[in-house]
Amino acid sequence: MIRCLVVDDEPLALDILTDYIEKVPFLELVKATTSAFEALSLVQNNAADLVFLDVQMPELTGIQFLKIINGKCCVILTTAYSQYALDGYELDVCDYLLKPIAFDRFYKAVSKVQSQLAPVSSVPQAPERPASTAPDxxxxxxxxxxxxxxxxxxxxxxxxxxxxxxxxxxxxxxxxxxxxxxxxxxxxxxxxxxxxxxxxxxxxxxxxxxxxxxxxxxxxxxxxxxxxxxxxxxxxxxx
Structure with missing residues (x-):
């Protein structure tokens, strides 16, 4: 099971990603928060394996957040602005999701993370997503x-x-x-x-x-x- 943390200053974005996480059997939501500092504390205490991280936040930008945690866990950037992709990849993020995020693109990104974590965490391989789980x-x-x-x-x-x-x-x-x-x-x-x-x-x-x-x-x-x-x-x- 991959423990997930969602960080975004927009409550609607939190709701969307929370709903997507609940649809995927190998994901577990630890916390969905608008506070970058609360999220930072959770990561530093090893409470999450994967962070869905918004780039533009008032307290602490996503890029600053990445530099502080320095690879402590997997990160998928989420933003409406594609110009941040290069910065994210230079800091070794797992993937980059451009808002509005479709479920199939989300699933592809978390499957990539699952493959990366499998050798060390023994996460079972995800079954193919059945058609019934497609968003309506x-x-x-x-x-x-x-x-x-x-x-x-x-x-x-x-x-x-x-x-x-x-x-x-x-x-x-x-x-x-x-x-x-x-x-x-x-x-x-x-x-x-x-x-x-x-x-x-x-x-x-x-x-x-x-x-x-x-x-x-x-x-x-x-x-x-x-x-x-x-x-x-x-x-x-x-x-």
Whole structure:
């Protein structure tokens, strides 16, 4: 069992990582705290094997924290700012998670830590994550907050350069994100990339006609690049 400590000055970020840790059988949460000094005390007393560490904190930055503990335990950096990645890797962090953090990316990072700790701690190998543990929601960063969106509510996603709009029956959520990243995070059997600018929820499709998909009042084109893979996905559902 890998003992985990979460350090972040944002309570919502603590809640997300706490929830993810509870989903993984070989992880155990020791503490989730907004205080870098409390976390530092726990690490110095050997209370944790792995720290999820935010970079920008008011009391003590993540980089300062890393320099103080000097490799005493494994560290995964968590931040919304990719420019800190180089500093983290120079200080030998195990991984770097960019917010908003998807569960599959989180699982990949902790599996890497498990492999590193296994020779000395005899941690058993993690079983493959069953499909049933896949999250039923995602968190996306909007202009003023991190917003939770249930996957079953998503109708379709429209991309424009570095921004995407996620449409649900009640709202449109705009986030600074790439279509490719969302395509990787969303369940493959439930969503399909049908155009360079569109991902659709398959079970929300009302009709398909002349290379166009209708979802509610929206007509979505099917791009030539994605046509074959899309129709192959829905082929098994045809009667």
């Amino acid at each position: 929601f995602i968190f996306v960063k909007t202009e003023h907050r991190i917003q939770k969106i249930y996957i079953h509510d998503i109708l379709y996603i429209e991309g424009l350069k570095d921004y995407v709009s996620i449409f649900t029956p009640v709202e449109r959520v705009i986030t600074l994100q790439h279509m490719k990243k969302l395509e990787e995070v969303l369940p493959n059997q439930r969503f399909a990339r049908v155009h360079k600018s569109f991902i659709v929820s398959i079970d929300k499709i009302e009709s398909i006609e002349r290379g166009r998909i209708q979802i509610g009042d929206k007509i979505i084109p099917i791009g030539d690049t994605y046509r074959d893979s899309f129709f192959k996905k829905i082929e098994d559902r045809n009667i």
